[in-house]
Amino acid sequence: MASELVFLVFAKTTLSDSQWRDLPREIITILEDAMGAERNEGPSSRFLEEGRVLELSFTTSSPPMTLKECAVFCHTSAMELLEKTHQVEVVMQPGKLYSLHKKPGLAVFDMDSTLIQQEVIDELARAVGLYDQVAAITEAAMRGEAPYTDFEASLRARVALLKGVRTSIWAELKAGTITFTPGARELVRVLKRLGWKTAVLSGGFTPLANWVKETLRLDYAYANYLVSDPDLNILTGELVPEAPIIHAEHKRQMLLQLAADNNIPAEQTIAVGDGSNDLLMMGVAGLGIAFHAKPKVQLAAPTRLNSSSLLDVLHVLGFTKDEVNDILEEAPQP
Numbered sequence: 001m002a003s004e005l006v007f008l009v010f011a012k013t014t015l016s017d018s019q020w021r022d023l024p025r026e027i028i029t030i031l032e033d034a035m036g037a038e039r040n041e042g043p044s045s046r047f048l049e050e051g052r053v054l055e056l057s058f059t060t061s062s063p064p065m066t067l068k069e070c071a072v073f074c075h076t077s078a079m080e081l082l083e084k085t086h087q088v089e090v091v092m093q094p095g096k097l098y099s100l101h102k103k104p105g106l107a108v109f110d111m112d113s114t115l116i117q118q119e120v121i122d123e124l125a126r127a128v129g130l131y132d133q134v135a136a137i138t139e140a141a142m143r144g145e146a147p148y149t150d151f152e153a154s155l156r157a158r159v160a161l162l163k164g165v166r167t168s169i170w171a172e173l174k175a176g177t178i179t180f181t182p183g184a185r186e187l188v189r190v191l192k193r194l195g196w197k198t199a200v201l202s203g204g205f206t207p208l209a210n211w212v213k214e215t216l217r218l219d220y221a222y223a224n225y226l227v228s229d230p231d232l233n234i235l236t237g238e239l240v241p242e243a244p245i246i247h248a249e250h251k252r253q254m255l256l257q258l259a260a261d262n263n264i265p266a267e268q269t270i271a272v273g274d275g276s277n278d279l280l281m282m283g284v285a286g287l288g289i290a291f292h293a294k295p296k297v298q299l300a301a302p303t304r305l306n307s308s309s310l311l312d313v314l315h316v317l318g319f320t321k322d323e324v325n326d327i328l329e330e331a332p333q334p
């Protein structure tokens with residue numbers, strides 16, 4: 001049974017013509033060594049972006065590889081050495097999955113350090129001089145120290161520190177602190193033009209997540225609700241009791257729910273995030289992409305991307321730069 005595999009090679013620096021010529025052969029040799037494949041066709045290749053992003057397809061007589069097996073292959077020492085030697089990043093997918101991305105699906109995004117470049121709770125804390133206290137809890141949580149072993153406990157502890165913060169802080173953060181990740185606006189414009197449903201699923205807070213949704217014209221936003229005192233216009237340091245806490249498992253459930261609500265098969269969903277609490281949603285998405293994630297998250301994610309622009313997600317979906325530019329010309333500006 002023949003199966004197709006697709007590699008997307010992102011150059012981090014300018015590569016010579018001979019490097020571009022050699023790379024496909026080197027990747028296929030590593031693959032053949034790893035799989036012990038005997039009879040193979042290809043590879044065929046084309047630039048998705050001239051001189052920067054190469055698409056390489058390869059048909060093998062071996063049994064089809066799953067996305068998980070592709071991820072394991074990309075983290076083999078031989079592939080890591082190839083990436084280091086040529087200063088490239090290789091994203092690998094089963095050909096069957098790759099071809100599905102041309103149909104509009106559902107794209108869900110984490111917010112903090114994914115669609116925007118900041119961690120909102122850190123910025124809230126910094127604005128009121130509590131950064132060190134909040135960061136200490138974040139770090140204790142990351143070390144798995146009780147009582148912060150679960151996301152909810154550490155979230156509640158950090159939110160409690162924000163008691164008394166003026167609610168005008170949201171306007172201040174939007175006006176002067178929060179910046180969108182390069183390519184975020186354009187990526188969403190293109191996806192929407194192509195008919196994709198889009199969502200932000202955030203472990204952060206609704207005032208910012210809703211603003212991100214409105215600014216980028218996303219279809220959905222889900223985040224945590226903070227209680228504020230309407231008379232004093234301050235945060236009470238509590239979360240709205242009846243609202244669900246958006247943690248890793250909730251993100252996973254929301255992705256599946258939104259896909260079902262829109263009659264989109266799970267394999268036509270993508271999830272993009274940077275944190276360990278994005279791994280569950282990445283795991284159930286057709287394609288999970290760790291974007292500028294921590295090394296542990298990159299290792300556990302189905303695919304990872306460390307390029308300078310979120311717009312490169314469209315290359316992972318198989319669109320050429322010319323196609324993206326054409327769509328951007330037609331697509332309305334938010």
Ligand SMILES: [Mg+2]
Nearest residue numbers: 110112113275
């Ligand atoms: Mg994040």
